[in-house]
Amino acid sequence: MDLRRRALLGVDGLRVLLMLFHTVTRIMAEQEVENLSGLSTNPEKDIFVVRENGTTCLMAEFAAKFIVPYDVWASNYVDESHNTSKGPEATWKLSKVQFVYDSSEKTHFKDAVSAGKHTANSHHLSALVTPAGKSYECQAQQTISLASSDPQKTVTMILSAVHIQPFDIISDFVFSEEHKCPVDEREQLEETLPLILGLILGLVIVVTLVIYHIHHKMTANQVQIPRDRSQYKHMG
Known part of the structure; x- marks a missing residue:
């Protein structure tokens, strides 16, 4: 046997x-x-x-x-x-x-x-x-x-x-x-993809905050026009 x-x-x-x-x-x-x-x-x-x-x-x-x-x-x-x-x-x-x-x-x-x-x-x-x-x-x-x-x-x-x-x-x-080899390339992509997505998300957040800050600053500097007509000065 x-x-x-x-x-x-x-x-x-x-x-x-x-x-x-x-x-x-x-x-x-x-x-x-x-x-x-x-x-x-x-x-x-x-x-x-x-x-x-x-x-x-x-x-x-x-x-x-x-x-x-x-x-x-x-x-x-x-x-x-x-x-x-x-x-x-x-x-x-x-x-x-x-x-x-x-x-x-x-x-x-x-x-x-x-x-x-x-x-x-x-x-x-x-x-x-x-x-x-x-x-x-x-x-x-x-x-x-x-x-x-x-x-x-x-x-x-x-x-x-x-x-x-x-x-x-x-x-x-x-x-x-x-x-x-393809296996190593795929594993490398799987390791770096979350990092890339995190960086993109962080960049989007930063850009959004900058745009909001600029918009807020420009709005604050604009001359406010009174809505009550009595506050207008008469000319003449």
Whole structure:
């Protein structure tokens, strides 16, 4: 009898291949991936860069985790969770994700049935679409489903706190103007809309008070014409 279990994995020690395609340019040459997390000014985030012939062509800052379902033999083991955060007109986008994992690795996969290396790939992916020359930023959580070579298994990739940019990178840790994801833009609008409405209401009140004050002052300065005719002076 076998049971189904899920492993929650960080990207540490796992090989994740992110392939980004520009509408015109593709990165074809051999590349080197470098972890710059130790140089980051923010200890809670990690940064990875991809260099080609000494030139930075991709910079990524992100947190990621993978939920991998697998079958196990019935046992008394208690599931463990492992979560390690790692970072990382024309447009660029994320068009393919390939995730390689080994279910025979006992740290994350206990008593796995048919243990071995598996590859999970995305299909027809079009994510992180961003105008050329800008970086993509999204604090909200995003989920991408990957079809695994392990039969009838779907790996879930969860991204958050993403800041990524290919091409046109001036220097390490320096991103171009941010292109925010729709979720972040909506949340920002929901936060600022009450403030904007409050400012407009306050402005309307101030304008009303000023108009009332001016009208009252002009009325007070007008000459009052007596209504009793006896108060008029006779001429002659």
